[in-house]
Amino acid sequence: MTTFQQTVYMLDLPETDKETVDTALFLLREVAGEASFTPSAIESERGIVLSEERTRATPQLRNAEDELGYLLKGDVLPTRLPIGSTDVLKTAPRERFVKFYDAYYRPERATLIAVGDFDVDEMEAKIRSQFGTWKGRGKAGPELPAAKIASRAAETHVFSEAGIPNRVALSWVTAPDLRPDTSAVRSEKLVEQLGLQILNRRLSRIASGENPPFIGAGTGRQDQAERAEITQVVAVAQPGKWQPALASIEQEQRRAVQFGFSQAELDREIAEIRARLVAAVAGAATRPTPALAQALVGNVDEDEVFTTPTDDLALFDQVVKGLTAEKVSAATRSLFTAGGPLVYLTSPTPVEGGEATLLSAYQASHSAAVAAGAVQQAQNWPYQSFGTPGAVAERRELAALGATAIRFANGVRLTVKPTKFRTDEILVSARSLGGQALVPADRPSPVWALSSGAFTLGGLGKMSFEDVQQALTSKVYAANFGVDEDAFVLSGKTRPEDLATQLQLLTAFAADPGFAPTGWERLRALSGTIHDQLASTPGGVLGRDAGALLHAGDRRWAMPTREEMAASTVADAKALLAGPLKTGPIEIVMVGDISVDEAVRQVAATFGALPARQDAALPAAALKTAFPAGTLVRETHQGRADQGLAMIAWPTTDFYADMKQARALNLLGQVLQLRLIDEIREKQGTTYSPNAGHSPSETFKGYGYMAAQIEAPPEKLDGFLADAAKIAADLRDTPIGADELQRAKKPLVENLMRQRLGNEWWLSQLADVQTRPEVGASIEQAQAQYEALTAADLQAVARRYLVDAKAWKLEILPEKK
Template identity: 45%
Template structure:
């Protein structure tokens, strides 16, 4: 599906459309779109339709092996609701898990857990403005498991909608609404009303209204269900390691008897954009980061996707890619008008096609707004150069080629989601190989004039519709904003000037010699040490053809930092954006256009990390880039200031939600105040300097111990040679310390006499209550750590059932476990729930009751299987991915126990018994060790701990 894949490669712009459940185009009519298009569909996909109108798509795919992903899409969302039905589409999504003709309430999740499907990760659903979709990812799609999954999907068409279950679910949905509402949701509501005045899209968020959720009569809910949950509005997608003919027979037999009841639901009248020219809207909201945006809206086009529409779309995307590269260049320069800016096209809620430019503007909203307008005018008045166009075409083609190269190992879940997206967009689902052909045909002979024509269309229609989000009122309001717009619209603009540099980091000196080399046969990994002390672990795989992952660990990470101040990990991004001494980051991106590469920095407990993903033909370039960042970083002040400015604006937002306080304060308190795990305060951000980041990372980069891990579609010989030419050629590195002795680090706090009270500055009806217990480090008792991992899942299941299912106190319940492999004697297990402030004690009581029961009696064999099987399948599936092995093999040179850990993970999980769980609960989950905290809103007359 080239539209999805081309669009996915564009820089994403957060408009609030997706988060608010936006649909993107008219759903396919009761015939497949490719039947009305000149594009051919995926050659291996089976498209079918039953006499009752029910449709299905089946696609064989072997990644992950033996697994499958199922999606059931109903063509109904919040746009289909009348005023007295607002929220019912989403409410019915909840009711699908609350009992049906053949599945009693609560049994659906249990049935899936028994076949290894985890709640949330493996089974979920969502409702948008245009669709309701049910998702299942089966780790093992054997005949029995597939039969269970298909029967449960069929039950969506046979919901009982019992009045008692409806009333119970009202509390859950209201809790979800309370949890999700806040400044960002309100901004989305206000912005939609501004973009779509007087139209249905302007007031139809999927969550609905509290009045409808609380009071909608059972008959109204049943009527909505019968009008829209119909076989002719449903499509089932199955992608996986399956036999299509056999699965198709099952689908046809199982779904043929689904019959619609009563009259069909009507399609909503959504209207069309008007004739507004430049207008402005100012939103004053102190809890949100300041930003400005410009939107142009054209009529929505529901036509089926064709080669002609794809060519026009690609021309538009390429033009916006040029614009985004120019905006990024401005953001990374000296005294930038904004810290980040992007342009993107979106089909918005079947109500218009929008082109939006948006910028983060922490300093000067006027300057940011005018910079966006000038960049747009420069694009339209001076066009794009042939060189710019060729750079973007090369980038698109490289990524599409990389995708096509790995198509045989593309994840089933991603493919299933792409099929869903074609249904939303009235598109044609094509293969990655087809996409290359389509793209090359679309760009054949494409000239800058073609792109410029597409851009003129993109910036036509209503608009610009200007939005300003600011913490302070604007003197003169919208009139002042429009005056700034008008001023920028008449100011002269000069053509752009860009000089591309050649890649400057191809050689690092004499290739390093291999000092030692050995192979771990059962893990199929090779361990190499070079003469300069650099260590390499390489594991060739075919999990995903065309993918090579590279991880670089340098120095000691947080271990080398002082414990009395926050870690500079927030500034790690500035290290990459600062580029290299000989090349700015913009120079790097231009020089490496047409190649596939990435660099993601992070500071971990025991290393500074650089992680990247590439393809075999660009593997050497990826290593050259990462080695250049180690040997010759740019340390540009403007990059540091850019990141510091962004965080300075966003850090205060974290105090506006219980979850933000959890991140900012609880994680540090649970380490007895060790500030290496603390988010910096606003004062610390303002005082931060680039020299501090250089002081923290510079010595580690210059001589700290260095380990490279390579996993993926590469041979051991190729990896050894390429690493030898790059990292192996660097100056000598420090020798690693004895990794079998864990470091002395943070300690878990003692039990407070009463729950610690923390405060957030958000909604008065939101709080988070949590209980945590200390655990030993991983290597103190590996089997015990795996036992606790299963016990964590048991607690998660019971917490969900008790606080959400039985009591209706919470929508979100969660557990978290850490068993450190770095710090001696440190770990914890935490259980938490987001509830109303007055219900915090009920959460503590509920958690205490759960663990008391676990200490008092052994769980049943069925509950053990439901807790353990998803973990087993999750790990088994993970071992089929490069990402899993990149993490599992990190550090094996310095600590050989990690090798044994990789070997024993599954056997140790499988060995856990009910008696083991009870003994672990008795040992660790005692009331005497329980550390409790309650995050409440300001104004609750509670004493707050402040960091």
């Protein structure tokens, strides 16, 4: 991974035995100082990196590059994007790579980080042995000259391109803060953070009001690669309505500067941040190893001291003790005094008058007087009781899974798995029967908006989404909504002391959803932008159309057109969800730091207290879908002429038809991926990242597919489809070797073993375990089935399913202009 300031090589080791650790350290040492840069390797990598550049060349990236160049005018940073210059990538000779490597890949610039279950003294000795002889070659490269950030008066800039949203930003750019990371500096930044968070809260409430001037808005401050500090207030406007969005954020920012904040606003932010810090302290001992490693990498990158959650909480408590709104207001005011602002507007269509029109709009807003705003008072949380707690009708142990299954008298089911994977963490999901299967096929699907937050943003019957957040300020909770194949899923993450609140919130969303149009209208206003974005790249076109294409035109998976999105209303969502949420079967899955008895008690008081649920099943007709017949489909995108995408897919079957066969297909997908990497990436240098894998349905009988795809220049697509078909033929005709089988199987099994040590995996796997016996059997048998698979098993499924005549192919080519 390469950023503006560093390149990171990271190995996530499945074991810490001597051979694995020694090999890892050897590989890192080779990368650090022994790279040979053979001409053949350079030529191969040119194509790969150029492919990465093509894939990332989107309107959003071009927008980001333009804005960075505007804000850091005259600085070198905007010309040093990590991907590099395509001219350099295409033409740089070997000597240039070697010169850069010798100048900057040096021991005095390197930091080696090791996190995991090992003996510290032994690891230090290994590192000293491997890296102690490393010496830099030649002269060290120079550092960049210091940034020169000039004070600028108010300026304006407009960037327009199809596929980007109408967005307006006010920015204040100052010299970078290069002071050492001390507790005094952190204390200062904490106070600033609190002020910006209050301003964020005000903007969020405006966005949730009646006829808001913008779709969403926010503020923040960031260090830009030690070249500048940038404070921004940003709003995404409804298409063509950027003027009221600009006026609103400009005046809200001035209101904060002129009148400051109230103590009640400050106290709310303190309570919310402190709740998160307390939760982090409780879970500190069980933080995942990769997360710790990433945190250390971030500290090195930012020249920061690594601190523990306990340190962070102690500093926070010290800072906020006796902290007044006046002090926070003054600190926030100082962020907006460095000249400017620099006003930046993005638009999917040209803005008449350009910068002059934008400047005029800013000046008109800035000349308007502002008054102190009213402070919103927090409401009491009204969903603390749902009636008499439900009685347990059945309880049984799922001993092999370490879980307990409970059925309440009202039909609600609860599956609990206590774990110690993460201290003080509890994950909860509430699944209502329905999902993709119940989406109507005779009209546009509302799933596009429901899966993007429209349901939860609609709030509850007794309070808006914003009021929910304010009422639950000191709690740790979440409210997410998703659509699975067979269920509508409410989910959250909490800690033991807030479990009651978490369940009350999810129950309220199931029993009394608000269906306020707020969130829906935000997304509906972006319908044109969404479609423009998707049409601007081949990957976007695939994301837009693949659902319907891979289900033979079944409209349940089709994304609505821009016109259908624009005509949609929250009533579409209500028609789909109201019945399943109110009367349908509900299954609760709870995993984490919780006892079974406490889980039962809390669910009895919430979901268990609801009216009786119907013991229904999905209609047989809803469980039917089909894979398309073998053919070649061609579509177009509106992006660069050198961008294209190809996909090939073969129909297979569902997961539970034969679990061993499904896992053989999963492993075959890994083999296909390895061969594509070897052929398409390493030998041909055609693409950065060819993808392959098996996708079996767990709901729709007989449905699944094996697919492979690449993004590459249009002239390479036919060759990829031919190469993929050739690889499929070889997998059918020739058993794979023992080494290749192990290369595919070992990481798959190791990943499964790692996943089983996480709450997230168990939350997803335990769904339907009470009503489908095959679910429990699948969890129990997974590892053993993968380990037992042979080359003959893989050849058998390849012969059965990788049939040339059934292969469905897709090419997405640039639109002719």
